[in-house]
Amino acid sequence: xxxxxxxxxxxxxxxxxxxxxxxxxxxxxxxxxxxxxxxxxxxxxxxxxxxxxxxxxxxxxxxxxxxxxxxxxxxxxxxxxxxxxxxxxxxxxxxxxxxxxxxxxxxxxxxxxxxxxxxxxxxxxxxxxxxxxxxxxxxxxxxxxxxxxxxxxxxxxxxxxxxxxxxxxxxxxxxxxxxxxxxxxxxxxxxxxxxxxxxxxxxxxxxxxxxxxxxxxxxxxxxxxxxxxxxxxxxxxxxxxxxxxxxxxxxxxxxxxxxxxxxxxxxxxxxxxxxxxxxxxxxxxxxxxxxxxxxxxxxxxxxxxxxxxxxxxxxxxxxxxxxxxxxxxxxxxxxxxxxxxxxxxxxxxxxxxxxxxxxxxxxxxxxxxxxxxxxxxxxxxxxxxxxxxxxxxxxxxxxxxxxxxxxxxxxxxxxxxxxxxxxxxxxxxxxxxxxxxxxxxx
Numbered sequence: 001x002x003x004x005x006x007x008x009x010x011x012x013x014x015x016x017x018x019x020x021x022x023x024x025x026x027x028x029x030x031x032x033x034x035x036x037x038x039x040x041x042x043x044x045x046x047x048x049x050x051x052x053x054x055x056x057x058x059x060x061x062x063x064x065x066x067x068x069x070x071x072x073x074x075x076x077x078x079x080x081x082x083x084x085x086x087x088x089x090x091x092x093x094x095x096x097x098x099x100x101x102x103x104x105x106x107x108x109x110x111x112x113x114x115x116x117x118x119x120x121x122x123x124x125x126x127x128x129x130x131x132x133x134x135x136x137x138x139x140x141x142x143x144x145x146x147x148x149x150x151x152x153x154x155x156x157x158x159x160x161x162x163x164x165x166x167x168x169x170x171x172x173x174x175x176x177x178x179x180x181x182x183x184x185x186x187x188x189x190x191x192x193x194x195x196x197x198x199x200x201x202x203x204x205x206x207x208x209x210x211x212x213x214x215x216x217x218x219x220x221x222x223x224x225x226x227x228x229x230x231x232x233x234x235x236x237x238x239x240x241x242x243x244x245x246x247x248x249x250x251x252x253x254x255x256x257x258x259x260x261x262x263x264x265x266x267x268x269x270x271x272x273x274x275x276x277x278x279x280x281x282x283x284x285x286x287x288x289x290x291x292x293x294x295x296x297x298x299x300x301x302x303x304x305x306x307x308x309x310x311x312x313x314x315x316x317x318x319x320x321x322x323x324x325x326x327x328x329x330x331x332x333x334x335x336x337x338x339x340x341x342x343x344x345x346x347x348x349x350x351x352x353x354x355x356x357x358x359x360x361x362x363x364x365x366x367x368x369x370x371x372x373x374x375x376x377x378x379x380x381x382x383x384x385x386x387x388x389x390x391x392x393x394x395x396x397x398x399x400x401x402x403x404x405x406x407x408x409x410x411x412x413x414x415x416x417x418x419x420x421x422x423x424x425x426x427x428x429x430x431x432x433x434x435x436x437x438x439x440x441x442x
Contacts, residue, residue, distance in 0.1 A: 012268040014214070015261050016252045019244040021373075021425045023324070023331065024366040025356060025436050030331060034355035041330045041357075042098040050328070051107045051309050054135065056088060056127075057320030059114040059338070062150065066184035066216070069246035071322035071336050072114045084338070085123060087345045088319050089130045091334075094350060095317060096134040100327055105139035107314070108305045111165075117147035121159030128163045142166050142305040149195040150187030157195070157202050167304070168199055169208040169239075174215055175226045183215050184250065196233060206302055209235045213274040214243035214266035216251070227278045231285045237296045237304070238287075240278055242271040242422075272422040279418070291374045292421040311370035313363070313385075321351075329358045362433070364388060369428040375421045377414045397430045 046052075060081060061072045076084070095101055119127075131137075144167040145160055152170075160168065170192075174180055177188045199207055209230060213223065230238060245251050245263040255263060266274070282295040289295045296302040310316060310326070318325040322336035332355035335341040344351035358366065364386045371377050382390045391398065391412070398414060401407035406420030406427060416424060429437060 013261075014243065014245060014263040014265050014267055014271075016245045016247055016255060016263065018246050019242070019425050021369065021428055023326075024369055024432070025358065025362055026432075027333075027354075029436065030333065030354040030356040032352075032354050034330075034332075034357055035352050037330050037357040038325075038327075038332045038350070038352055038355050041327045042095065042100045044328070045099050046104060046315060047328060051314040052101070052104045053108040053110065053306060053309060053314055053316045054106055054131070055110045055112060055316055055318040055323055055325075056116075056131070057112055057114065057318065057323040058116040058119060059084075059321055060118045061113065061115045061186070062118065062148070063184060063186040064250070065186075066182075066250040067212075067243065067245065068184075068250075069248050070114060071338075073338065078120075081119070081123065084320075084342070085119075085127045087342050089127065089134070090345050091319050091351065092131055092134050094348070100315075101135075101317065103136070105136045107139060107141055108309055109137070109140060109143045110306045111143075111145045113146055115148045115151060116145055117151040117156060117160070121156055124159055124163055137164075140164070142303070144169060144304075144306055146171065147195070148187055150191040152191075152195040152198065154198045154202070157198050161202050161204060165204065167206040167208060168204045169210065170196060170199070171210045172230070173210060173212045174218070174222075175229055176222050179215055179217055179222065182217050196235075206236045208237040208239055208304075209233070211238065211240045211278070212243050213240055213278070214271035216265055218243075218266060218274075223274050224277070227281050231281055234285075234297065236298070236302050237294060238278075238282060239294050240275050241293060242268070242275060268423075272419075275422055276418060289375075289418075289421070292416075292424045293373075311367065311374070312381075313367055329363050331356045331358065360386070364390075365431055365433065368394075369431050372414075372416065372428060372431075373424050375416045375424075376410075379412050379414075394431060400430065401427060 059072050060076055061074050064072055064074055143165045145165040146169045147160070148171055172192050173183070173185060175189050175192065180188055196207070196209070211226065211230065243265045245255070245265070251263060255261070279289050279295055283289065287295040287297050288299040290299060294304070315328065316324070316326045318334065321334060321338050321341040323334050325332050332352050335344055335351045335353045341351045364382060368377060368382065368390060377390070379390050382388055398407065401420065406416060408415050408417055420427060
C-alpha cells in the first residue's frame with residue numbers, strides 16, 4: 001500500500017502592485033489625448049437627478065508613511081500652503097460656472113489627503129468660506145474630513161466641526177507604537193487616544209477609524225489587541241484595509257533595491273483571516289458589516305454618502321493636485337505634480353493630466369464592480385438604470401463565483417459570502433472587458 005504526502009498549500013505572498021480597485025476602467029487606460037472630452041462635458045447640462053459631490057485634496061503631511069502612494073508633500077511652509085489653497089479656489093472658480101456644475105446643489109463633500117488636519121483653523125475656515133461662495137452647499141448631507149491624530153488639538157477639532165464636518169475619519173492604522181514607527185506613521189498611540197476622546201467630547205455625528213491589517217512587523221497577538229481595544233472605543237464606523245504595496249511607495253523602493261518581489265508584510269490569506277476575525281469581533285459587539293472594509297454600529301443612522309453616491313453614478317468634482325473627477329461618464333485626473341498643477345492654474349487652464357470617456361457598457365461594469373464591494377448586487381437596479389439583464393450578460397462570471405463558493409443568491413440578488421467579501425477586489429477582474437484584463441491599475 002503506497003501513501004502520498006500532500007504539499008502544504010502555497011501562500012499568496014504580498015507582492016508590489018495595486019490590489020484595491022477604486023474605479024473602472026483601470027487608470028492605465030486614461031490618456032492626455034482625451035482632455036477635450038472633459039472640456040466638452042463641462043459645457044453640457046448634467047443628466048437629471050444626478051447627484052454632485054466635491055473632493056478637495058490637501059497634499060500636506062508631517063511625514064510620509066512608508067506604504068503611502070498618494071501625492072503628498074512634507075516640506076511646505078505656511079506661505080506655500082496658503083498659495084496652494086488659493087490655487088484650489090482658483091480652480092474651483094474655473095469650473096463653478098460651467099453648464100455641468102452651475103446651480104447644482106452639492107450633496108456631499110470630502111476633504112482627503114495627504115492630511116487635511118495639517119491645515120490651521122484659520123486656513124480651514126477661509127478655504128471653506130470661499131468654496132461655499134462658489135458652490136451651493138445648502139443641501140449638503142455629509143462632509144467627510146480625514147484626520148491624522150497627531151495634528152488634532154481640541155481647538156482644531158472645534159474648527160473642523162465648525163465648518164460643518166459630519167464624518168470625521170481618523171487614521172489610527174494601528175495602536176502599537178513600534179508598528180506605527182516602523183511603518184513611518186507620524187503619530188503614536190497617546191495622540192490617538194487624545195484625539196479620539198476630544199472628538200467624542202465635541203460631538204461629531206459620525207467618527208470613523210481606519211485600521212490596516214498586515215503592516216510591517218504586525219503579529220497575531222498585536223492584531224488581536226488592536227481589534228479588542230478598538231471595539232472598546234466604540235467608534236461609529238471602522239474601516240479595515242488589507243496592506244498592499246503600490247509601486248510608488250518607500251517599501252517598494254526598498255524591495256527593488258534588494259531585488260525581491262515579496263513584500264515584508266503578511267501574506268494575503270493571513271490578512272484576510274485577520275480582517276475576518278476583526279469583523280467577527282465587531283459583529284459580536286453589535287456592529288453590521290456593510291462592505292469588505294467597513295463595519296458600522298448603526299447601519300440605519302451611519303451612512304457613508306460619499307462612497308454610496310459615487311458607487312451609484314454620482315458626479316464628483318475633484319479639486320487640487322492629483323485629484324480625480326467623474327462627470328457624466330467622463331473620468332479625469334489633475335496634474336499630479338504640484339509645480340505643473342500650479343503652472344496650469346496660473347495660466348487659467350484646467351490642470352488636467354489624463355482622462356477617459358466611458359462607454360455605456362463601461363459605465364455599467366464600473367457600477368457593478370463597485371457595488372459588489374458592498375457584498376450585494378441587485379439585477380433590478382441595472383435593469384432600471386441601464387436596461388440590461390446582468391444575470392444573462394455575465395452568466396459565466398456568476399456561475400464561476402457560485403461554483404467556487406464565493407457567492408450565494410438571495411432571491412435574484414447576488415450576495416458575496418464573508419470569504420468572498422474579503423477578497424472582492426481580486427474577484428472583480430472577471431467582469432472587466434477583455435482589453436482591460438490583467439492591466440496595471442495605477
